[in-house]
Each structure stands twice: as structure tokens, then as C-alpha cells.
Amino acid sequence: MKSILGDLMKWSSVSLVTASGLALLLLSGCSGQTGITALDRDATPEDALPAFITVPDPANRESARLLATRDGVRYFVAESDDSKTACLAVVPPGEPPNWVMGCGPNTGPGEILETTGAAMSSARLLADDSETEKLEPGWTKVTENILVRDP
Incomplete structure (x- = not known):
């Protein structure tokens, strides 16, 4: 049980970090700032x-x-x-x-x-x-x- 709970927490952390990084990338790409x-x-x-x-x-x-x-x-x-x-x-x-x-x-x-x-x-x-x-x-x-x- 301890091993399964540890694995779930590890995957949750990886998923959270991945989702946060993806969200940041998408937001920076959609800022509308085109520039010259x-x-x-x-x-x-x-x-x-x-x-x-x-x-x-x-x-x-x-x-x-x-x-x-x-x-x-x-x-x-x-x-x-x-x-x-x-x-x-x-x-x-x-x-x-x-x-x-x-x-x-x-x-x-x-x-x-x-x-x-x-x-x-x-x-x-x-x-x-x-x-x-x-x-x-x-x-x-x-x-x-x-x-x-x-x-």
C-alpha cells in the first residue's frame, strides 16, 4: 500500500509540474505580443x-x-x-x-x-x-x- 501511494504521489508531482510548464508555455505564446x-x-x-x-x-x-x-x-x-x-x-x-x-x-x-x-x-x-x-x-x-x- 505504501509503495502504491508513493508511486501515485510521484506521478501526481510529475503531472503537476508538466501541466504547469505547459500552461506557462501556452500563456506566453498567447500573450499577443508580436513585436517588431x-x-x-x-x-x-x-x-x-x-x-x-x-x-x-x-x-x-x-x-x-x-x-x-x-x-x-x-x-x-x-x-x-x-x-x-x-x-x-x-x-x-x-x-x-x-x-x-x-x-x-x-x-x-x-x-x-x-x-x-x-x-x-x-x-x-x-x-x-x-x-x-x-x-x-x-x-x-x-x-x-x-x-x-x-x-
């Missing part, structure tokens, strides 16, 4: 946001990465310290203040935010692995994470 891979790489001098850009809370200026340049317009991404918010800065050539920066929730695939500035194209920031095969008319894919629509 470019934010994971080391920064280069080109990634630095121009000094004239005011970074809104909760974005971290030091997290900024240059995602793309198209027709002289630079597209930067930055994120909050907890990675739950992503921000897009659209910086056209020329003197400031002809730039725009917006932030949105970085919690899943798809569009994080859309920005539009005066006399500028609109830009959308997308999370990694967003479906861009069927773009809306007028939108152009610049990178995996950036779509633009010219004025």
Missing part, C-alpha cells in the same frame, strides 16, 4: 532620431531604429520600455518641423498605427508577420513593417 524584429537589433548611428523630434510618452528615444528610407523620407520605429507600445516617426527631408510621430498598441499582428502629416503621405506601422498580400488601393509596401500612401 528591427527593435531587437543593436543600434547604429543611422538609427538615432533627429534631435528636433519630440518623443511622446511612453516611447523610449534610445529604442529607435531606422526601418526604411523612401524618396528621402525616413521611417523610424521606437517602443516603450515594456514593449507594449510602438511608435512611428516619419521624417521627410528638409528643415523641421515637417515630421510626425504617433504611437499605438503593439499587442498583435496587423496595424499598430497610421500617421498623416500636413502635405505628407500617410504611413502605417505594422507588426511583424502582418498580412500585406492584399493591400488596399493606393498603399505601397516599403518594408515588412511600413506601408505608405502618397497624398
Whole structure:
């Protein structure tokens, strides 16, 4: 009897540990946090946001990465310290203040935010692995994470 009870307790402990580990794995996989891979790489001098850009809370200026340049317009991404918010800065050539920066929730695939500035194209920031095969008319894919629509 003692041996059977010991075996049951051993299996119960193993099952409990296995179930707990599986639950943790499933929960972390379902957190909805998709992210933007470019934010994971080391920064280069080109990634630095121009000094004239005011970074809104909760974005971290030091997290900024240059995602793309198209027709002289630079597209930067930055994120909050907890990675739950992503921000897009659209910086056209020329003197400031002809730039725009917006932030949105970085919690899943798809569009994080859309920005539009005066006399500028609109830009959308997308999370990694967003479906861009069927773009809306007028939108152009610049990178995996950036779509633009010219004025």
C-alpha cells in the first residue's frame, strides 16, 4: 500500500509540474505580443532620431531604429520600455518641423498605427508577420513593417 501511494504521489508531482510548464508555455505564446524584429537589433548611428523630434510618452528615444528610407523620407520605429507600445516617426527631408510621430498598441499582428502629416503621405506601422498580400488601393509596401500612401 505504501509503495502504491508513493508511486501515485510521484506521478501526481510529475503531472503537476508538466501541466504547469505547459500552461506557462501556452500563456506566453498567447500573450499577443508580436513585436517588431528591427527593435531587437543593436543600434547604429543611422538609427538615432533627429534631435528636433519630440518623443511622446511612453516611447523610449534610445529604442529607435531606422526601418526604411523612401524618396528621402525616413521611417523610424521606437517602443516603450515594456514593449507594449510602438511608435512611428516619419521624417521627410528638409528643415523641421515637417515630421510626425504617433504611437499605438503593439499587442498583435496587423496595424499598430497610421500617421498623416500636413502635405505628407500617410504611413502605417505594422507588426511583424502582418498580412500585406492584399493591400488596399493606393498603399505601397516599403518594408515588412511600413506601408505608405502618397497624398
